[in-house]
Amino acid sequence: MKLFEQPGLEFEKELLEMIVDVCKIPDPVPDDFSPDDPLIGRDSALGLDSLDAVEIVVSVEKKYNVRINVEETSRVIFRSVKTLADYIRKQMGSEPQPAD
Amino acid sequence: MTDTAKTDFTHRHFAHCESGSTSNLLFHYGISASEALVFGIGSGVFFGYFPFLKLNGLPLITYRSFPGRLMKNTAKRLGVGVKGFKFKDPEKGMEALDDMLRRGVPVGLQTGVYWLPYFPPPLRIHFNAHIIIAYGANGNGYLISDPVFDEPVTCTREDLKKARFARGMLSPKGRMFHFAGAPEHIDLAAAVVKGIKETCFMMLKLPVPIIGVRGIKFFAKSIRAWPEKHGKRKALLYLGHAIRMQEEVGTGGGGFRLMYAAFLQEAAAILKDDRLLDLSKRMTVIGDRWREYAVSSARIYKDRASEKDNFNLLSDILLDCAEKEQGLFCDLSEIVR
Numbered sequence: 001m002k003l004f005e006q007p008g009l010e011f012e013k014e015l016l017e018m019i020v021d022v023c024k025i026p027d028p029v030p031d032d033f034s035p036d037d038p039l040i041g042r043d044s045a046l047g048l049d050s051l052d053a054v055e056i057v058v059s060v061e062k063k064y065n066v067r068i069n070v071e072e073t074s075r076v077i078f079r080s081v082k083t084l085a086d087y088i089r090k091q092m093g094s095e096p097q098p099a100d
Numbered sequence: 101m102t103d104t105a106k107t108d109f110t111h112r113h114f115a116h117c118e119s120g121s122t123s124n125l126l127f128h129y130g131i132s133a134s135e136a137l138v139f140g141i142g143s144g145v146f147f148g149y150f151p152f153l154k155l156n157g158l159p160l161i162t163y164r165s166f167p168g169r170l171m172k173n174t175a176k177r178l179g180v181g182v183k184g185f186k187f188k189d190p191e192k193g194m195e196a197l198d199d200m201l202r203r204g205v206p207v208g209l210q211t212g213v214y215w216l217p218y219f220p221p222p223l224r225i226h227f228n229a230h231i232i233i234a235y236g237a238n239g240n241g242y243l244i245s246d247p248v249f250d251e252p253v254t255c256t257r258e259d260l261k262k263a264r265f266a267r268g269m270l271s272p273k274g275r276m277f278h279f280a281g282a283p284e285h286i287d288l289a290a291a292v293v294k295g296i297k298e299t300c301f302m303m304l305k306l307p308v309p310i311i312g313v314r315g316i317k318f319f320a321k322s323i324r325a326w327p328e329k330h331g332k333r334k335a336l337l338y339l340g341h342a343i344r345m346q347e348e349v350g351t352g353g354g355g356f357r358l359m360y361a362a363f364l365q366e367a368a369a370i371l372k373d374d375r376l377l378d379l380s381k382r383m384t385v386i387g388d389r390w391r392e393y394a395v396s397s398a399r400i401y402k403d404r405a406s407e408k409d410n411f412n413l414l415s416d417i418l419l420d421c422a423e424k425e426q427g428l429f430c431d432l433s434e435i436v437r
Contacts, residue, residue, distance in 0.1 A: 024404050043221070051343055051398040058395050067358070076248060079220060 003034045004081075012085045019081075022059045023052045035082040053078050060084075066091045109206050109235035111245040111252045115359070118164075118231040119144060120247025121208055122171045125233060128206055129282040131178065140363030141177050141295040142170035145356055146302055147425075149310050149319040155269045156226065158341040161319065163356050165302075167210055167229035167270060171277065173298070177291035181280030186273045190265045193274030194257065197234060197242075200278060206235040206245075210275040212266025218246070218253040228270040234260070292367050293436045300433035303425060313426045320418035327411050335411065340401045343394055357387030364432075375435055379428055386424045393417040 004013040012035045019039075020029060023046075030045055038044050040053050056078070057068045066088050068077060077087045109128055114120025119139040126133050139145070146165045153160040164170070168184070175182035187193035200207045212228040213219060236243040241256040255263070264274045303312040310318055323342070326335035361383035368376035397414055399405040 024402075038220075041221075051340065051401055054343065054391075054394045054398045058391060076250075 001029045001033070002031045009035060011089070012081050015085055015088075016081050018059055018063065019046070019048075019052075019056055022055050023048060035085070036080050039080050039084065040078045056084075060088065064088055064092065109233070109243075109245060112247065113250050114247040115355070117246070117248055118167065118170045118229075119359070121231045121233050121245070122174050124245055124247060125171075125206060125208060125279055126174070126178070126180070126282075129180065129279055131180070131282055131286065133174075133178075134362075134366065136359050136362035137292075137366050138174050139170065139356075139359050140299075140367060141291045142172075142174035143295050143298040143302065144170045145299055145360040147312055147315045147319075149315045149322070151310075151322070153269070155345070156341070158338060160269065161342055161345045163346060167231065167272075168275060168277070171208060171231065173295065174291075175279060177294045178286050178288075179283035182277055183280055184275065184277040186275045188273075190261050190274065193264060193276070194261055197276060198237070200276075201234060201237055201242075205278050206233050208233055208277045209260075209264055210272035211260075211263035212268075212272065213263075215259055215263035215266055216246075216255060217259050218244075218249070218255060226266075226268060228266050228268060228272055230263075289370055292370050296367070296432055296436045300429045300436075303429045304433065313422050313429070316418055316422035316425065320415045320422060323418065324411055324415035336401055339397050339411075339414075343397045343401065346390070346394055355387070357383055357390055361387060373435060375431075379432055379435075382424070382428050386421060386428065389417060389421050389424065393421065 001013065001016065003009075004016055016029065016035075019025070025046055025048075033045050039046070040048050040050060060066055060068060068087070077084055110124070112120070112124055112127070114123060114135045116135065116139075119135045119142070122138045122142065123133055123135050126138070133141070142165070144164050146162065148162045149159065150161070151159040165173075172182055172184065174180075185196060187196065197207055197209070209232050210228070211230045211232055212226065213230045214224045214226050216224070216230070216232075230246075232247075233245040234242045235245055238254075241254045242260055244253050244255050244260075246253055264272055264276075266272060306312055306314075309315065323339070326338055329335075330338065361380045364376045364380035364383055368374060368380065393414060396405070396409045396417065399409050400411070400414070
């Protein structure tokens with residue numbers, strides 16, 4: 001998770017930790033995994049697929065009160081941790097704060 | 101393919117391909133309608149469980165109307181002329197497209213996602229009902245408005261031909277359609293009512309046990325029986341497929357129920373009937389319930405289920421969705437009667 005330690009990536013790191021938790025990723029996140037790396041699909045270094053995306057959608061809704069409505073948009077949103085973070089930021093209009 | 105005159109087409113980013121493409125095409129002809137409004141007028145919300153139709157060897161489940169229907173319904177109900185074509189010969193299909201583009205007419209195309217090169221590789225799935233708009237051509241290929249992307253994209257002739265003539269379930273067969281101009285006057289309220297009436301009919305009245313609310317109930321009963329009928333391994337395979345159909349293959353499920361809730365909210369203002377606002381809230385609750393079903397299913401499939409997550413629970417949630425949808429569509433049909 002080293003590449004998430006840089007200043008300005010605090011929210012991306014928080015999101016990644018949430019993803020690791022809800023998807024119960026067994027292995028440590030590789031040090032060279034970056035916020036721009038594929039999050040979902042065959043190229044995902046975390047081994048996540050669309051079924052994991054369903055859990056992430058619901059967790060994002062619960063934690064940040066941001067709805068991710070329809071799958072075809074969410075495919076684009078889930079390209080990377082960065083695109084997901086950007087989407088949440090855009091929906092909230094500022095740096096996100098957890099809803100709870 | 102030759103360069104076409106620049107068509108003044110406005111690309112806008114939307115959540116879903118067919119409703120987004122329809123909204124963009126209508127906008128081109130001077131009709132402003134949100135994606136949710138198009139989805140409702142076109143009777144987009146649906147449920148069908150077709151155990152005898154196979155996608156990748158597993159039963160077809162759909163949560164939206166069949167490809168092309170939404171666009172045709174919406175155009176017809178708004179009084180917009182729509183012309184549709186399909187082709188046996190791929191080259192003739194491409195020539196017909198070129199001809200329309202030379203005339204400056206944007207064209208809706210049914211395509212297979214797998215062959216569209218602008219999709220990132222992990223997202224190129226075998227789904228043959230993806231609707232996009234071609235609005236011109238230049239030296240780089242066709243100018244494409246794909247509403248699930250932020251910006252317009254381009255696609256070469258060979259790639260577009262493969263996408264338009266992809267084989268397999270829901271094969272596009274080169275289907276293309278275009279609008280033939282907008283009417284002077286649009287009766288939006290009448291279009292909304294027609295859309296709602298057909299949705300209620302499809303969800304409540306069709307005498308087929310695999311469609312609408314009856315279809316959801318049938319699916320709920322089937323899913324409860326899967327572990328015993330097919331064994332754990334195959335039951336999990338079926339379950340993974342069912343969730344991918346809901347959440348991945350553009351067939352919606354929870355997402356489409358939430359879009360219909362947004363439609364009902366707009367319909368309340370158009371028809372000046374606040375009862376539709378209440379139904380909109382109920383539809384949001386139903387959409388969330390479909391999502392709960394998807395999350396529990398994903399947990400079971402991924403072997404990280406809690407004690408309460410099992411096939412019986414999934415069946416119970418689906419039956420609850422069916423009951424709630426039955427109540428909602430009955431009340432909705434009363435309002436527009």
